[in-house]
Amino acid sequence: MGQNPHASRYAGIKVPRYMVLALLLSGAFAGLAGAVQVFGVNYRMITDGSASGFTGGAGFNGIVAALFGQLHPIWSIPASILFGALLVGANKMQRMTQVPSALVTVLNGLVVIFVVSSEIWRRRRQRRRMAVAGSDETPPPPVDKKPQQAEAGA
Amino acid sequence: MISDLLSVTVLIGILASGIRLATPYLYAAIGETFGQKSGVLNLGVEGQMLLGSFAAFYVTFKTGNLWLGLLTAMLVGALMGLAMAYVTVNLHAQQGISGIGFYLFGLGMSELLFQSLMGSVETIQGFPKVHIPVLSDIPGIGEIFFSQNVLVYGAYLLVPLAWFVLNKTTLGLKIRAVGENPDAADSLGVSVARVRYFTIILGGTLSGIAGASLSIALLNVFQQGMTSGQGFIAVALVYFGAWRPVGVLGGALLFSLVNSLQLWIQVLGIPIPSDIAVMMPYVLTILVLVATVSRVRAPSALSKPFERED
Numbered sequence: 001m002g003q004n005p006h007a008s009r010y011a012g013i014k015v016p017r018y019m020v021l022a023l024l025l026s027g028a029f030a031g032l033a034g035a036v037q038v039f040g041v042n043y044r045m046i047t048d049g050s051a052s053g054f055t056g057g058a059g060f061n062g063i064v065a066a067l068f069g070q071l072h073p074i075w076s077i078p079a080s081i082l083f084g085a086l087l088v089g090a091n092k093m094q095r096m097t098q099v100p101s102a103l104v105t106v107l108n109g110l111v112v113i114f115v116v117s118s119e120i121w122r123r124r125r126q127r128r129r130m131a132v133a134g135s136d137e138t139p140p141p142p143v144d145k146k147p148q149q150a151e152a153g154a
Numbered sequence: 155m156i157s158d159l160l161s162v163t164v165l166i167g168i169l170a171s172g173i174r175l176a177t178p179y180l181y182a183a184i185g186e187t188f189g190q191k192s193g194v195l196n197l198g199v200e201g202q203m204l205l206g207s208f209a210a211f212y213v214t215f216k217t218g219n220l221w222l223g224l225l226t227a228m229l230v231g232a233l234m235g236l237a238m239a240y241v242t243v244n245l246h247a248q249q250g251i252s253g254i255g256f257y258l259f260g261l262g263m264s265e266l267l268f269q270s271l272m273g274s275v276e277t278i279q280g281f282p283k284v285h286i287p288v289l290s291d292i293p294g295i296g297e298i299f300f301s302q303n304v305l306v307y308g309a310y311l312l313v314p315l316a317w318f319v320l321n322k323t324t325l326g327l328k329i330r331a332v333g334e335n336p337d338a339a340d341s342l343g344v345s346v347a348r349v350r351y352f353t354i355i356l357g358g359t360l361s362g363i364a365g366a367s368l369s370i371a372l373l374n375v376f377q378q379g380m381t382s383g384q385g386f387i388a389v390a391l392v393y394f395g396a397w398r399p400v401g402v403l404g405g406a407l408l409f410s411l412v413n414s415l416q417l418w419i420q421v422l423g424i425p426i427p428s429d430i431a432v433m434m435p436y437v438l439t440i441l442v443l444v445a446t447v448s449r450v451r452a453p454s455a456l457s458k459p460f461e462r463e464d
Contacts, residue, residue, distance in 0.1 A: 063254055102269055102378075105262025109201070112255030116247040 033062070063112070083108070164418060170298045172407070172414035173306065174372060178203065178364040178381075179406040180309035182388035183395070184316045185360025187402055190392050191320060192353040193333040193455035194242055197253025198234065199361045200385025201260020206231045206362030208264040211369040211376035212271060215278055220370055224305075227366035228359045234260065235358020239351045246459035257385070265378045272376075280374035281305055305363070305371040312360075316399040329353055333453035336460040346460050361385065387439075394443055397453060408442070409435045 065079040086104050093103075182199050189196050206227035214223030238256055241247045281303040289300040320326040331339040332349045340346050368384075369376045387409065395401025416431035 063251070102262045102265035105258055106266055107262070109255045109257070109259030109262055112258060113241060113247075113252055116252045116255060117241050117245040119247060120245050 030062075164422070166297055168414050168418050169411070170301075171417070172411035173298060174302060174410075175414055176406040176410035177306045177309040177367045177372065178384055179388050179391060179410060180312060180403065181360045181364035181367060182385055183391040183402045183406060184312050184399055185357035185364070186389050186392045187316065187395070187397060187399060188320070188329065188353040188360075189350075189357040190456055191333045191397055191453055192329045192350050193336060193453055193458065193460070194350055194354055195249040195253065195389075195457040196238060196242075196256075196354060196357055197250055197386070197389060198238055198256025198260065199253075199357070199364075199388055200381055200383065201257040201263075202231045202234045202358050202361035203260070203365035203368070203381045203385045204264040204379070205234065205260040206365030207369040207380060208267055208365075208376055209362070210366030211278065212267070214280075214370050215272075215276060220281055223370050224363065224366050227362040229362070231358040231360070231362020231365070232355050233358070234362075235355035236351075238358065239354040242354065242459070243347045243350050249457045249459075261379065268376065268378055275375060275377055277375045278370065280369075281371040303371050305367040308363075309367070310403075313399045313403045320399065325352075330453070332460075333455050336455050340460075350460075361388075364388070387436075390439065390443075393452075394439065394446075396446075405439070405442075409439055412438050 062080075065083045066076050086107070089104075182203060186196060186199055209230040210223040210227035212223075213226040214220050217223070234256060238252070241252050242249055283301050283303055284307070286300040289296055292300075318326075320329065328339065328344050328349050329352075331342075331344060332346050336346045339349075364385075365381065368380060373380070391402050391405040391409070394405035395403070412435040416426075416434045419426055419431050420428055
């Protein structure tokens, strides 16, 4: 559905229903994260009235970790561990070397920007790979290859 | 105690601060409206506001010159807008996510700079109230509308200006065309890239001013994370206002007046739990959004990267 909603609808998948379901699930997971934080980590609810309260910005960091794991559920495990380590390490870094922990937030932001920006190269490599794969099945007439290469290079 | 609320001085106070509080929302949301009208969703407004807020405060703090601070904030916002424009237009990045990246960058950078350059919270003399000669003497109304600082006046003047540019100029037509059907606009010779660069950088500059309005005009202080979500509310206000400057004005006023109301409620000690009071503006906004959502239509090309089909 994420790749091509129109094709999915044509294939009979009820797009709105599954979108709602996906959102419900992700909301449920987010709620679970909050519960884990309160029950398992802090043993209480800390609110300081700020926008991120007791989550320490975990909501946004979650987005970053997911992206870093290429939006693949399995990869989000090592990605989350990495970002958890970064956050803990940030405070330690601040205590030991006087480098402000805000540096980690900056890094988070830069990671997001760069991952999202690099998608264009990945898509182009995919297109080139698919073009090559297609031509393996039938002997490629030389005329066809040039427009594909021009498109990939554009 | 509720009777305290209904006294004239309190009501005037609520209205006056409501008008004032809407300022950052107006700057940021009008800026975002330009971007979204051209088809670009910028969720990094909060980051731009934070960095602009710090830049304005720090420069004003060091030089004592408010206008220099404002100018720096505009520059910072414009630079972030430039980066966003490159990522969105040239690299075709997914706009919602790249916006979050810029938000985190702005948040972290403003904190980093604050911690390394300042270390402790300071206050400054912000923009003073400018009393418009005759009009500010009108009892009640004078204090509410005509005794505000320069940035507040600027925010409200921005609304008719934005309406004019979007609806009555060629540039506005190009912006709207690019937001509705970039392929058609492109085939007619309009440079989609150039229009989007313009709207995104403009949005960034206005977000910078929005941040500056917080730190050197309204609150006269800089604290880490001081925007606390206002940038995101501003983005929501664009939807709320149906992508029209007048609608954005309405939304900003509604939100800020309710916000001002709940602040005064807390100050007066009226027994509404503070958490419920803080929720009020957000809940109201959601309710109005739900009520009006079916009647509005987004720019058709919103958040879709434009790639030329050869």
